[in-house]
Amino acid sequence: MAQEAFDLIDLLARERSLPLIDYARLISSFDEAGVAEYAAELARGKRREVYGDIVFVRGLIEISNICGNDCYYCGIRKSNAHCQRYALSDQEILDCCQEGYQLGLRTFVLQGGESGAYSVERICRLAHDIKTSFVDCSLTLSLGEYHYAAYQAMKQAGADRYLLRHETANAAHYALLHPGSMSFSNRMRCLRDLKALGFQAGCGMMVGSPGQTHDILAEDLKFIEEYAPEMCGIGPFIPHSQTPFAQHPAGSLSLTAFLLSLLRLMHPNVLLPATTALGSLEEGGREKGILSGANVVMPNLSPPALRERYSLYNNKLSSGAESAQNLEELRQRIASAGCAMSLKKGDHLPL
Ligand code: SAH
Numbered sequence: 029m030a031q032e033a034f035d036l037i038d039l040l041a042r043e044r045s046l047p048l049i050d051y052a053r054l055i056s057s058f059d060e061a062g063v064a065e066y067a068a069e070l071a072r073g074k075r076r077e078v079y080g081d082i083v084f085v086r087g088l089i090e091i092s093n094i095c096g097n098d099c100y101y102c103g104i105r106k107s108n109a110h111c112q113r114y115a116l117s118d119q120e121i122l123d124c125c126q127e128g129y130q131l132g133l134r135t136f137v138l139q140g141g142e143s144g145a146y147s148v149e150r151i152c153r154l155a156h157d158i159k160t161s162f163v164d165c166s167l168t169l170s171l172g173e174y175h176y177a178a179y180q181a182m183k184q185a186g187a188d189r190y191l192l193r194h195e196t197a198n199a200a201h202y203a204l205l206h207p208g209s210m211s212f213s214n215r216m217r218c219l220r221d222l223k224a225l226g227f228q229a230g231c232g233m234m235v236g237s238p239g240q241t242h243d244i245l246a247e248d249l250k251f252i253e254e255y256a257p258e259m260c261g262i263g264p265f266i267p268h269s270q271t272p273f274a275q276h277p278a279g280s281l282s283l284t285a286f287l288l289s290l291l292r293l294m295h296p297n298v299l300l301p302a303t304t305a306l307g308s309l310e311e312g313g314r315e316k317g318i319l320s321g322a323n324v325v326m327p328n329l330s331p332p333a334l335r336e337r338y339s340l341y342n343n344k345l346s347s348g349a350e351s352a353q354n355l356e357e358l359r360q361r362i363a364s365a366g367c368a369m370s371l372k373k374g375d376h377l378p379l
Contacts, residue, residue: 033057037067041074041293045253051290052246058286064320068285071292071321072366078297079323081367084374086135086168086301087128087329087352090338091116095141097172098207101237103268103339104141110270112337115145118154120331125158125165128329131352132371135166137191137326142172152185159186166373170230173214176221183225190222191230193261196237196244197251204239219255228376230259234305235287236279237265245287253294258376259324260291260298263305266341281310285320292321297377299324308345318365324374325362327352 036054040046046054057063075081092115093104104111116124125136136158140146146154151171158167168189169182179190194215196202202212222229233248234240252260264279284306291300301324302317314325328335328346332353335346349358359369 030057030060030063033060033063034066037063037070037293040290041070044294044296046249048246048250051249052243054290055242055245055249055283055287058283064282064286064289067289067293068320071289072319074292074296075321075323078377078379082323082370082374083302083318083362083367084135084299084324084370084372085133085355085358086137086324086326087124087131087133088137088139088304088326089116089121089124089128090140090328090330090335091121091138091171092140092145093338094144096143097141097210099210100205100207100272101234101265101268101341103271103341105271108268108270111339114334114337116331116334118150118157121154122157122161124329124331125162128352129162129165131355133329133352134164134371134373135168136162136329137168137170139170139191146171148174148178148181152181155182155185155187164373166375173218176225179218179221179225179227183227187227189228189230189259191232191259191261192218192222193230193232193234194219194248194251194255195233196240197233197247198244201239201244205237223255228258228299230261230299231255231257232261232263234265234279235262235284236277238273238276240265249287249290249294252291256295258299259301260295261301261303262287262291263303264309266305266309266343268339268341278309281306281313281316285316288317288320288322297379299374299376301326304328304345304350305341307350308341308343314349315361315365318362318367323367325358327355327358
């Protein structure tokens with residue numbers, strides 16, 4: 029079996045594509061001797077070819093935890109009455125950017141809950157203000173689902189990139205993770221719209237979410253292969269105590285790392301974060317992600333006093349190397365994984 033896995037990894041590195049059934053076979057062999065190490069070695073080689081041994085830094089501003097959605101996995105879901113809600117003012121958001129700019133950051137990511145505190149007009153005004161105040165910076169939005177016209181207005185206002193995880197490429201699994209008011213087809217429509225509008229677009233999924241099987245993860249890989257995102261955010265599922273999935277175990281660090289390697293082989297130029305969830309799951313998780321082919325980190329640039337309220341899952345890190353105020357620690361940790369930290373905008377490169 030292991031020999032087959034090595035052959036499939038070679039094939040993926042060469043062809044950047046595998047049949048669905050081979051993705052499933054590969055995923056099921058992730059803990060066989062030497063398989064993940066081999067994929068990681070090839071992935072590091074691909075990253076080096078495209079970007080050099082560089083890891084880009086983005087400042088993550090969690091603008092609000094007010095959310096009208098009720099995703100079963102998420103700690104800021106509407107039904108969590110224990111969540112202390114907040115929404116940053118426009119000035120607070122600009123102040124975060126200003127602080128980030130002084131720290132040297134050149135990409136800001138605005139993330140938040142949905143259909144609550146911010147109208148489309150307000151998001152557009154913010155995007156415009158940020159892009160005109162910090163002309164040499166990139167702006168990424170991660171604010172959920174909107175109509176085409178709203179995404180179009182955000183793009184015209186200056187937003188460069190949009191992160192919207194697909195969460196799962198299997199419609200039945202999507203329905204298991206979300207209430208009936210949300211739909212798989214709308215998520216997919218949003219992702220298509222973002223691409224069509226010319227955003228650098230990001231999709232992604234949690235690893236180990238309830239109901240996820242290796243066959244479903246294979247569907248995720250096939251979807252990502254075909255969608256060809258400029259960015260791809262994957263991280264382990266981690267339970268939150270005030271959600272319906274509180275008792276479900278967290279996802280596997282080593283499986284997540286293996287999937288990062290496969291994504292790097294599939295799309296050598298993809299911007300691939302070692303996510304906060306990866307770092308939160310286990311000490312050294314972020315470094316393992318980088319060693320597996322990740323090339324982005326997104327330390328927290330939100331006002332420190334509010335960080336713990338943006339609790340998507342239990343024990344989410346927002347201090348140490350996960351805090352934008354500690355870039356020196358982050359630099360050292362990236363170096364310990366064999367890479368150099370870059371504060372450049374770090375746009376997606378064509379192959
Ligand atoms: N409302 C925005 C932002 C959501 S939070 C949107 O829908 O895009 C960003 C990501 O955090 C989600 O897409 C989800 O994949 C991840 N997330 C949420 N709850 C999580 C949990 N319990 N464990 C790990 N990741 C989680």
